[in-house]
Amino acid sequence: MRKKIATISELSEAIPFGVDIEGVELVILKIGEQVQVFHSRCPHQQANLAEGRVEKGMLVCQMHQWKFDHQTGQRSGGKECLHKFNPIVENDNIYLLETELADWENKSETGSLAQKKRTIEDLPKMKGLPVIGNIHQFDFSNMHQEMSQVADKLGPLFRLNFAGRPVVVTNDHHMNQQLMKMRPKLFRRGKKLAEIFEEMGIEGVFSAEGEQWVNQRKVTAQALNMQHLKTFHPTLMTVTERLKNKLDSMAVAGEAINIQQEVIRYTVDVTTNLAFGYDMNTVEETGDVIQQHIEKVFPAIFRRLNAPFPYWRYVKLPVDKSFDASMKIVTETIKEFIAKAKEKLKTNPELKEKPGNFLEAMLLEQEKEGKFSEKEVVGNVFTMLLAGEDTTAHSIAWAVYFLSIHPDIQEKMYEEAKTVLKEEAYLREQEDGARLYFAEAVAMETMRMKPVAPFLYLSALEDVEIDGLEIPKDTVFLLNNRHAAWQEENFSNPDQFEPERWMPSGCPMHAHHKPEAAAPFGGGARFCPGRGLALVEIKMVLSMLCKNYRIELITDPETIRENVAFTMSPSDFEVKLHPRKMTDNKVEMTSSEQQK
Structure with a gap:
């Protein structure tokens, strides 16, 4: 048969x-x-x-x-x-x-490794208090570092009690990779996270499971694949040019620039253009823009995820009221995207054969096969907007921070950009992006040291065994993916920013280099489908910055903190951008005057 x-x-x-x-x-x-x-x-x-x-x-x-x-x-x-x-x-x-x-x-079909059997009860655990357990012992905004400190004492695998909720914390990249590889069949995102997303009305691919996830993932992956990104490049150039023009005026005026806020606007514009065919142009807008409402979402999710009980269902604090108001504004904006996309499909029937973006593809699938409910369409638009705006912008901001404190690396970026971009101010030929090897190395090293998603909650869908550890159904794991990337056995000089370790020629200067120990995009079947877009955006912005400006950090670096609120962002810092043409001319003039 x-x-x-x-x-x-x-x-x-x-x-x-x-x-x-x-x-x-x-x-x-x-x-x-x-x-x-x-x-x-x-x-x-x-x-x-x-x-x-x-x-x-x-x-x-x-x-x-x-x-x-x-x-x-x-x-x-x-x-x-x-x-x-x-x-x-x-x-x-x-x-x-x-x-x-x-x-x-x-x-x-694979069996477990032949090792001595262990149960969850055999794992070391932190001492805590009755009822509340260990929840009072952590500052959740700094939890990734505190978890690593506990791992140094108890080992890479240990137990916690979060107000009666048992959690297994794994800081070991081998265990983390195996757990991620077993998704979606044997592990899923933590149920509490899914409940919070559903309560917020965000029923998208990020929180979906089972057949629902399969359907949504297919459309998402197609929207973010390399073929689609190639056709999108002209629009990406337009958004990049707008950002450069704005930075030019700020640089000439000698303004202090909150670079994180500027690149968040940039990533919002890229995402809305790519995924929804809608040009918001927040880069050139002033005042209240949608990103100021979007940036409240992840902190709210993180706060609720780690709350000992769902207080917001009974009492709304001021921060919850502000979040609800922002959610209403973002949801109304998304419904505008959907209405305009539906109208465009109605007046352009040829799009039914070849949709131009993610939203059009979802609406056509909904129309043809009824796979997606209206809530799922809204949820996926929200998810795409949320993921595209926040994580990439934070990575660019962290990279700018590292470049500002490492002028030698900044100069290497300039030399590469000058070679690849030639006379252009930013990347115009999509194929040339593949030649920005050092820019990509800077991106990878940034994400190793400052991963914007340091945590992942997973829950076992059935009894399973990994490396001799017997894991009962519904066991909750907290994967601290940042810890392994800072360990000497995985990366030499792990606390040093050394992009060379990611160069295509290998890493001759390092005794140890295990790229799999850094997992900024997750792993397994559910690794982030936006990886390609994120790297394109990061290389586009960093090469543009280093080609045209010298970056000066004007905030005391000792005051810049890692803020964890589901994603990890830098605290606010400011830079000054010095146009290279002006500074290069000044250097050349000084040199010629000395010769006279």
Whole structure:
């Protein structure tokens, strides 16, 4: 017997196509007259290869850029090889033998490592007080560092009691990676987080689980894939030019610049253009803009997530009232996006074959198959806006901070930008972005030292065993992903900002370099689909800044703190930007005067 898995007409030339056939995830490639079918999980971190791209005959994983031959599945430069299936193509239909699918399911079932069995009760625990447990012992705005300090005393795996809620904290990157790889089948986001999102009316891909997540993830991944980003590049240039023009005027005036606020406006504009086809232009606006309301969301989620009981359901504090007002404004704005997108689809029927953005694709899926409710459409627009604005902007702000205190690294960025961008003020050719190697290294090193998502709450969906640890169903894990990236056994000189460790030529200056110990985009099937967009934005802004200005930090660096409110951002700091043409001319004039 055989099983139909897809049709030829569904496939696009050299674009990965993903399907799930009774729990077996496949990626199908059509290149020329050939059709190849592989198991779709990358052997490195289980990322879905259907979300990757085909480049020069190689299937490229979007997560860590591992490359596999599109015919054989062999990894370039490695021993790993994708499991290859044998498709049967008849007319427009593509089939696989059911016995082949069954053999793969049997082969892929994995048991736990043969280690001494442990239970959760065997793990070390912090001493606490009756009823409230350990909740009073943590400053939640600094919890990532305090968890690391506890790990130094109790070991990388220990137990806490948060007001009667038992939590297992893991600071070990091996354990964290395994937990993330087991999503979404064996682990899910913490149930409390999902409840908070649902209560806020945010029913998007971030908090979705099961079949609901599968449907939403597919549309999200397609909106953020590299093919879409290529067509979006002209719009990205427009937003970047607006930011540069604004910074030019502030630099010439000698103004102190809160760079974080400026890049948040930038990322809002990028996200609304890419995902919704709507140009908000908050970069050039003054006064009250939507980002001032969006930035209240993550702190509210974090505050409620760590509250011992849901007080806000009974008593609204001033901060809750302010949050509710902001949520209303953001929701009304989102409904405007949706109404305009629906009108555009009505007046442009050709978009039904090729939607121009994420929102149009969601609305068409809703119209065709009824997969998405109106609440899910609103929730996903909210999720895209929230994730696109906050995390990338914080990473850019942290990178600017590091560049401002490391002028030598800033000069290396300038030399690279001068070489790649030539006479241009910012990146105009999308393909040239791949040549900004040092800019990407700066981005990766920034995210190693200052990951904007240092925590992840997960909950076990069933009894499972990992490395000999017996984990009962509903066990809650808190993954401190930041800890491992600061350990000497994973990175030499872990407290030093050294972008060279991420250069393509390798890391000859370091004895230890384990990139997998830093997981700024998560891992497994649910790794962040916005990774590609985030890196494009970060490289675009940093190369523009370093090509055109010298960055001077005017805030005392000792006063700049890590603020954790679900995401980790720097406390407010200010810089001055000195236009390079002016300062370079001044240097040249001084030099010529000395010669006279």
